[in-house]
Amino acid sequence: MILDVVTVQIVAAISHFLIGALHLIPGLTREGKHGWARSWGWGKILIGLANGLTLFFDGSNVALVERLLNLMLIVGMALCVRSVALFGRRSPPRILLAMMGATGLGLIALMLLQTTDVRWTVAMLGSARNLCLIAITWLMLGIARREKLFTAWVMGGFFIAATPLFVLHMLFSLLAFSAPAWEQEAQWIADWAAGVGIIVVTLTHFSLLLVEAERNQRELRQQACIDGLTGALNRFGLDRVEESLHGDVTVLLIDIDRFKALNDQHGHAAGDMVLRLLTDLALSELGQRGRVARIGGDEFLCVLPSGTAAEAEALRKALSHRFDRAVIAAIDVSPPPTLSIGIAAGSIEDGLDRLVHQADEAMYRVKRGRQSRDARAAVA
Incomplete structure (x- = not known):
């Protein structure tokens, strides 16, 4: 031919x-x-x-x-x-x-x-x-x-x-x-x-x-899942992560104490800096073990697939300690912001919202306990 x-x-x-x-x-x-x-x-x-x-x-x-x-x-x-x-x-x-x-x-x-x-x-x-x-x-x-x-x-x-x-x-x-x-x-x-x-x-x-x-297309999908201020996952990104989860999951719900006072005294730029600082520390501590999502103004969620209670507690202590030191070094404010962290664990098949609700209750117990200690210290 x-x-x-x-x-x-x-x-x-x-x-x-x-x-x-x-x-x-x-x-x-x-x-x-x-x-x-x-x-x-x-x-x-x-x-x-x-x-x-x-x-x-x-x-x-x-x-x-x-x-x-x-x-x-x-x-x-x-x-x-x-x-x-x-x-x-x-x-x-x-x-x-x-x-x-x-x-x-x-x-x-x-x-x-x-x-x-x-x-x-x-x-x-x-x-x-x-x-x-x-x-x-x-x-x-x-x-x-x-x-x-x-x-x-x-x-x-x-x-x-x-x-x-x-x-x-x-x-x-x-x-x-x-x-x-x-x-x-x-x-x-x-x-x-x-x-x-x-x-x-x-x-x-x-x-x-x-x-x-x-x-x-991939970049657009990633941007749609990422919080523009902090670089953590947003709620849409968290929903996509939830779809890929199976079995037992441990979550840590993080709230920044005295965050509103920080914004009122030092402006939103200082508040934004603290939010980014917390995200960077959480991502550093988690590494490849889990994901970090911003689910509210100053509320964050760490998701640990197959994470144990001991790992979650170690993460809570390390993150709180590093955050306290970093905030004091970064901004002159008294009293400085701190973290209240609630932990919950269970099967993801029962829904992530249920675990978040349990972690929220645990976080508020931590917050009330800290407020009670602060009140006793002020009286003393």
């Missing part, structure tokens, strides 16, 4: 150019903070122009203009690598960057030497394309691994699939030029590898936009 490679190349050149142009329109791409869309757009445009204009030559890669187009192609691919690096906030391995630079210098050297051996150009151009694909694959899989994005895994898979196809294209093209006896068969395999590879690469044109869309 004969593959019309020229038609495939024409379609690929047009698609690269159009996709590049679309990435340069801010209204359609919502360009990221680091300019990745601009690099991707210019890279695709250069690749499209280089692939399209080379069709007007005989493919010998001897003419100076044709070699300049090959260099343009490498620059376009390098811009695509830069785009993915900016998008993922990582750089490819230095060895890959050095090898990509070496291929570009090699093409420049071929232009200066005026060699007519087309195999050198095929080797340089093929190596540059494959190195760029490897670099993009490495960066894309890094994004998928760090951010756990499904679309990044899919796009990384497409780049993985394209790489061996273009390796085959390069190797069999070299074989076709080196072994006349195998020229027809080798060129047939090279054409098919290039054709399928171009189709696979075409599927990746919108890869960064798709990954960005999933990234933005």
Whole structure:
């Protein structure tokens, strides 16, 4: 079966150019903070122009203009690598960057030497394309691994699939030029590898936009679950946590004593600072053992899946102690805010609200006990 490679190349050149142009329109791409869309757009445009204009030559890669187009192609691919690096906030391995630079210098050297051996150009151009694909694959899989994005895994898979196809294209093209006896068969395999590879690469044109869309959706979901002032979970986030809980759960309900007086005397900025301080301390003490949610103005809930009473009591003491010391160091107020913490434990199947109600009753017993001690101390 004969593959019309020229038609495939024409379609690929047009698609690269159009996709590049679309990435340069801010209204359609919502360009990221680091300019990745601009690099991707210019890279695709250069690749499209280089692939399209080379069709007007005989493919010998001897003419100076044709070699300049090959260099343009490498620059376009390098811009695509830069785009993915900016998008993922990582750089490819230095060895890959050095090898990509070496291929570009090699093409420049071929232009200066005026060699007519087309195999050198095929080797340089093929190596540059494959190195760029490897670099993009490495960066894309890094994004998928760090951010756990499904679309990044899919796009990384497409780049993985394209790489061996273009390796085959390069190797069999070299074989076709080196072994006349195998020229027809080798060129047939090279054409098919290039054709399928171009189709696979075409599927990746919108890869960064798709990954960005999933990234933005995840960020929006996270923001919807987070209290904007403190960084703790809000009630919506707490509801989502509750859905994932099973079995026994221990909760700690935290209330800041004398918080209203703090706001009245020192302003809401001081109150906000204390709220953030408590959240940071609670997150530090809990670590990966549980979650912290802000369920009211100065009320917080710590949720410990499978936490024991001893762990909850140790957490209560540590958090109260650290909070007392941190507040005294952070703000000059007398008497300083303190924490009243109530603890409750039970099965989550009976509902989190029931546990919160029990912890609330325990917290008010602690608060009344402290008020009674303070009153006796004042009389004495």
